[in-house]
């Protein structure tokens with residue numbers, strides 16, 4: 001595919017697509033209401049990836065994060081199965097980290113399942129480090145969560161940015 005990728009802020013018109021991607025991506029998906037609530041929350045940011053105009057308006061993936069004071073918390077990241085391995089998550093994460101830094105974040109953090117090797121590889125390629133484990137964090141499988149952080153005050157971070165690829 002040679003369509004150029006557009007990263008933009010989500011709006012209400014994206015919610016149906018966000019929820020469809022969510023249900024296709026997670027064993028215990030967020031509710032539709034959760035996406036609406038994030039769109040209405042002042043600290044929350046939802047970015048979506050889709051094709052650039054003049055291609056038809058579509059929603060292929062998203063990242064949801066909060067920025068509070070100097071911390072960024074990444075709550076959700078997913079790409080529709082039909083659009084994976086094309087660099088969309090990398091672009092979404094790079095743009096989210098960039099926006100959070102602009103808003104004053106000094107530290108980014110997230111939880112991830114230890115079994116989610118693709119997500120772990122993505123986060124590690126941006127310089128995220130495992131700093132803790134939350135026992136039985138996930139209700140559905142009782143799996144622990146790994147706590148990952150990216151501390152911009154540390155020297156030598158690899159941002160992973162600038163690796164733009166056609167979607």
Ligand SMILES: CC(C)(COP(=O)(O)OP(=O)(O)OC[C@H]1O[C@@H](n2cnc3c(N)ncnc32)[C@H](O)[C@@H]1OP(=O)(O)O)[C@@H](O)C(=O)NCCC(=O)NCCS
Nearest residue numbers: 025077078079084085086087088089090112118119121122
């Ligand atoms: C994890 C996820 C968001 C990656 O999306 P994506 O758009 O396919 O990822 P990208 O194409 O941008 O890949 C970026 C990097 O992620 C890693 N990665 C992505 N998919 C991978 C896979 N199937 N196996 C191993 N590594 C993978 C690689 O390091 C990759 O870099 P590379 O292409 O240079 O090897 C996607 O698989 C997904 O939506 N999974 C279900 C939801 C989920 O687990 N979200 C994360 C919750 S913490």
